[in-house]
Amino acid sequence: MRKFQVVVIGDAMADKEEYEFAEKLGRYLGKKGYTVITGGRSGIMEAVNKGAFEAGGITVGIIPGADFLQANSWCSVVIPTDLGHARNSITALSADVIISIGGKAGTLTELGFGWIFDKPIISVSRFGGWSADLSGKRIDDRRPDNIISVDSLEALKEELEKIVNMSKLN
Amino acid sequence: MRKFQVVVIGDAMADKEEYEFAEKLGRYLGKKGYTVITGGRSGIMEAVNKGAFEAGGITVGIIPGADFLQANSWCSVVIPTDLGHARNSITALSADVIISIGGKAGTLTELGFGWIFDKPIISVSRFGGWSADLSGKRIDDRRPDNIISVDSLEALKEELEKIVNMSKLN
Amino acid sequence: MRKFQVVVIGDAMADKEEYEFAEKLGRYLGKKGYTVITGGRSGIMEAVNKGAFEAGGITVGIIPGADFLQANSWCSVVIPTDLGHARNSITALSADVIISIGGKAGTLTELGFGWIFDKPIISVSRFGGWSADLSGKRIDDRRPDNIISVDSLEALKEELEKIVNMSKLN
Amino acid sequence: MRKFQVVVIGDAMADKEEYEFAEKLGRYLGKKGYTVITGGRSGIMEAVNKGAFEAGGITVGIIPGADFLQANSWCSVVIPTDLGHARNSITALSADVIISIGGKAGTLTELGFGWIFDKPIISVSRFGGWSADLSGKRIDDRRPDNIISVDSLEALKEELEKIVNMSKLN
Numbered sequence: 001m002r003k004f005q006v007v008v009i010g011d012a013m014a015d016k017e018e019y020e021f022a023e024k025l026g027r028y029l030g031k032k033g034y035t036v037i038t039g040g041r042s043g044i045m046e047a048v049n050k051g052a053f054e055a056g057g058i059t060v061g062i063i064p065g066a067d068f069l070q071a072n073s074w075c076s077v078v079i080p081t082d083l084g085h086a087r088n089s090i091t092a093l094s095a096d097v098i099i100s101i102g103g104k105a106g107t108l109t110e111l112g113f114g115w116i117f118d119k120p121i122i123s124v125s126r127f128g129g130w131s132a133d134l135s136g137k138r139i140d141d142r143r144p145d146n147i148i149s150v151d152s153l154e155a156l157k158e159e160l161e162k163i164v165n166m167s168k169l170n
Numbered sequence: 171m172r173k174f175q176v177v178v179i180g181d182a183m184a185d186k187e188e189y190e191f192a193e194k195l196g197r198y199l200g201k202k203g204y205t206v207i208t209g210g211r212s213g214i215m216e217a218v219n220k221g222a223f224e225a226g227g228i229t230v231g232i233i234p235g236a237d238f239l240q241a242n243s244w245c246s247v248v249i250p251t252d253l254g255h256a257r258n259s260i261t262a263l264s265a266d267v268i269i270s271i272g273g274k275a276g277t278l279t280e281l282g283f284g285w286i287f288d289k290p291i292i293s294v295s296r297f298g299g300w301s302a303d304l305s306g307k308r309i310d311d312r313r314p315d316n317i318i319s320v321d322s323l324e325a326l327k328e329e330l331e332k333i334v335n336m337s338k339l340n
Numbered sequence: 341m342r343k344f345q346v347v348v349i350g351d352a353m354a355d356k357e358e359y360e361f362a363e364k365l366g367r368y369l370g371k372k373g374y375t376v377i378t379g380g381r382s383g384i385m386e387a388v389n390k391g392a393f394e395a396g397g398i399t400v401g402i403i404p405g406a407d408f409l410q411a412n413s414w415c416s417v418v419i420p421t422d423l424g425h426a427r428n429s430i431t432a433l434s435a436d437v438i439i440s441i442g443g444k445a446g447t448l449t450e451l452g453f454g455w456i457f458d459k460p461i462i463s464v465s466r467f468g469g470w471s472a473d474l475s476g477k478r479i480d481d482r483r484p485d486n487i488i489s490v491d492s493l494e495a496l497k498e499e500l501e502k503i504v505n506m507s508k509l510n
Numbered sequence: 511m512r513k514f515q516v517v518v519i520g521d522a523m524a525d526k527e528e529y530e531f532a533e534k535l536g537r538y539l540g541k542k543g544y545t546v547i548t549g550g551r552s553g554i555m556e557a558v559n560k561g562a563f564e565a566g567g568i569t570v571g572i573i574p575g576a577d578f579l580q581a582n583s584w585c586s587v588v589i590p591t592d593l594g595h596a597r598n599s600i601t602a603l604s605a606d607v608i609i610s611i612g613g614k615a616g617t618l619t620e621l622g623f624g625w626i627f628d629k630p631i632i633s634v635s636r637f638g639g640w641s642a643d644l645s646g647k648r649i650d651d652r653r654p655d656n657i658i659s660v661d662s663l664e665a666l667k668e669e670l671e672k673i674v675n676m677s678k679l680n
Binding site: 002075077078079083089093 | 511512513515545547568570572576578581583585586587588589590591592593599600603604627
């Protein structure tokens with residue numbers, strides 16, 4: 001039986017504060033025994049993979065290219081898709097929940113796909129980017145719920161555990 | 171040598187006013203001899219395919235499923251991808267220019283991809299949706315330009331011809 | 341209504357005899373008014389696109405990369421997929437019939453996909469490669485029919501027209 | 511740092527002898543600490559996932575659909591691609607080594623992709639299918655090596671460990 005799969009999306013560039021936030025989040029996810037999935041690259045993706053990996057978790061990087069070396073060093077499993085940005089669809093599909101931090105156009109496409117695929121989305125409002133712009137909002141009218149807005153790691157954990165508890169993988 | 175490729179994105183559902191706008195647009199594009207590419211389904215996609223097809227243009231539908239029958243009746247060429255929503259990346263890549271009308275989460279992912287792939291984007295502001303929300307704006311800071319905002323078919327044609335004139339396919 | 345779509349697969353490298361065969365085939369397909377679809381690159385793909393284009397047909401190149409310039413000069417429409425070799429699945433899906441000439445591992449994957457997608461396949465036996473190895477054979481037991489084996493352009497045309505005549509697009 | 515990734519390909523249907531062979535193989539791979547990746551479905555894929563999972567290994571299923579439920583019960587991680595058969599390209603790309611057992615047209619496309627992506631391939635000759643047909647052979651002339659042919663689990667382990675030992679992940 002698979003473990004609960006947390007997909008974390010966000011920028012390939014992250015400043016110190018964002019990186020530390022994502023690394024702490026990763027550490028939490030790893031300790032809880034969730035599988036942590038990212039786009040496998042630098043910035044937010046690397047930070048969350050690193051935290052989870054060091055906490056003993058399974059960390060997966062779903063990368064755009066064909067070469068394993070494109071992945072950051074903290075992926076215990078690397079899936080090279082060679083799909084370019086179309087891999088963002090697969091990243092979103094792999095989620096029991098999506099957590100979004102900061103983010104530019106690539107993150108926006110993942111938020112759009114996550115919304116279409118009916119995935120619960122928790123968005124961190126404090127680091128700007130599309131995560132802040134869309135936090136607390138709906139992307140369109142196909143779903144009755146909103147993107148869940150959180151502004152701290154504590155609030156994020158709380159919202160996450162609600163979703164885990166509703167899951168059959170709990 | 172290929173013709174100039176215009177990708178039109180927008181809702182699979184369209185009210186009468188939107189449908190007529192898109193059909194007129196399609197007729198214009200077909201008369202000009204541009205290749206018209208859409209996601210091949212209903213609503214805006216069908217309207218623009220229909221207009222262009224009836225004007226004698228080449229119309230391509232890049233559909234999410236494996237079955238030709240998923241395409242609307244006004245595609246002279248159908249490309250069944252069986253990629254689901256990941257086909258939105260291919261739709262965006264196929265553009266010399268993207269024209270966006272209305273639109274929900276799927277359109278949003280296409281706008282995000284178009285932005286990443288450095289495609290010129292003309293967005294119609296008058297029918298709401300993500301096209302209106304993003305018209306005149308930038309999706310992130312990787313590009314110096316904005317999504318071009320137009321509110322009428324005349325303005326759209328004018329902006330389009332500027333882009334065609336700068337193209338080597340002119 | 342779309343036209344009958346003929347997908348031609350084969351090597352990116354072709355000697356003079358193969359090239360001329362493919363170009364003649366393309367000319368025939370273009371004259372008949374079929375849409376000719378290839379992987380958009382050199383060799384067999386280029387030859388068939390060239391023949392069809394010069395005969396006034398619609399020619400489509402579904403290319404592995406993101407850049408229009410990867411396509412040969414004889415595609416009237418270019419679909420850049422940026423899927424790498426996974427685009428071979430889309431090439432096969434786009435067929436009302438697949439014609440196979442020569443071919444290496446890439447052609448083999450297209451033959452496999454075409455077989456899975458239940459496409460009629462006509463294979464030219466005279467230029468070696470996987471087309472020769474599999475001509476007249478079945479890839480597995482899911483289908484009752486065989487890959488149709490032909491050794492001349494005349495035989496190819498005859499088998500092709502049988503398939504066109506059974507098609508609703510006739 | 512990721513673990514050595516073994517991709518096992520083969521039929522979604524397997525008789526008792528094949529299933530037991532694949533399950534024993536999975537158990538060996540799991541005990542060695544390799545990550546075991548399959549297409550996530552029934553037959554050979556399920557058997558190898560089961561053996562590895564029960565031995566405590568990480569098992570990944572890269573499935574063609576969008577729904578986690580399409581995966582067999584022995585995947586510790588499920589990657590839903592919604593790419594249909596195009597996911598065979600990703601399965602092959604995810605390999606440090608490919609092991610092939612039996613197999614029909616889908617397996618053939620994975621063998622073709624693995625060959626193109628320059629992956630070492632070990633093919634089991636004793637259960638028929640494309641694995642037997644291609645064992646000891648080359649798919650085309652782009653590589654100097656052959657698909658490695660083995661007819662027993664012992665021979666398979668021996669060939670596998672040679673490849674592991676040459677890998678930087680050893």
